[in-house]
Amino acid sequence: MPGCWRVGLTGGIGSGKSTVAALLAGLGAIVVDTDRIARSLAEPGGAAIDAIRNDFGAEFIDAAGGMDRARMRSAVFADAAVRRRLEAILHPLIGAETDRQAAAAEGPIVVFDVPLLAESATWRARVDEVWVIDCAEETQVRRIVARSGWSSDAARAVIASQTSRTRRRAIADVVIDNDAITLDALAEIVGTLWTARAGLHA
Structure with missing residues (x-):
């Protein structure tokens, strides 16, 4: 970059x-979309899935193997501590992928x-x-x-x-x-x- x-x-x-x-x-412009990165991490096979399952339990994983977004959204809005736990999983992974995409950017x-x-x-x-x-x-x-x-x-x-x-x-x-x-x-x-x-x- x-x-x-x-x-x-x-x-x-x-x-x-x-x-x-x-x-x-x-x-x-080269657009690095951190929200899209976050979604991909929590999709089936995403890099955050194992940590989400281990930290929150299997009930937060949907039938397809991704994060149950509706359940997690409700939990996050109900309890700030849940939000912080999820952020502790996602933010380092988002940061690493953001840096990778930015380093490859040309323009x-x-x-x-x-x-x-x-x-x-x-x-x-x-x-x-x-x-x-x-x-x-x-x-x-x-x-x-x-x-x-x-x-x-x-x-x-x-x-x-x-x-x-x-x-x-x-x-x-x-x-x-x-x-x-x-x-x-x-x-x-x-x-x-x-x-x-x-x-x-x-």
């Missing part, structure tokens, strides 16, 4: 972060898609810039309900479990307001940011 400009991309659930990551990938910009960047004590120092995708909570709730079928209360509970908009914006070098704008307008904003940085770090 020598010479790559490192962007940490983050935002709350339903903010449109994944859409921005896809737009950046379309422009030529002017590598984007680290990190949902919980603002909650991390280490990520800010690992990137050159932090881009925060931001929108109103009502917009988040509407998007989550539309795409997942969750209730509004369930969506608000997940939002409440994440860091605040104020904290995210406080660590941002760039804030992209993704509230009442079209996809074309969002793409134009992202394209302008990309052009400014890719030209300097080509």
Whole structure:
């Protein structure tokens, strides 16, 4: 990754972060998606499965051999200690795979898609810039309900479990307001940011 400009991309659930990551990938960015890495670790045959089974029990493994995500989600939201136990398994593995993908990256910009960047004590120092995708909570709730079928209360509970908009914006070098704008307008904003940085770090 020598010479790559490192962007940490983050935002709350339903903010449109994944859409921005896809737009950046379309422009030529190498996107290292830590959420996707985490999911792959907990899929059947994933590197975290044995540790999850040993730590939490076979009831947290589904019939296919992957982590029972619904059961784990309920346990994590009910007990912060459970969340910490799961993070202790996943985070070192996520870090190792993130470093592997980043080391193989070629191009002017590598984007680290990190949902919980603002909650991390280490990520800010690992990137050159932090881009925060931001929108109103009502917009988040509407998007989550539309795409997942969750209730509004369930969506608000997940939002409440994440860091605040104020904290995210406080660590941002760039804030992209993704509230009442079209996809074309969002793409134009992202394209302008990309052009400014890719030209300097080509």
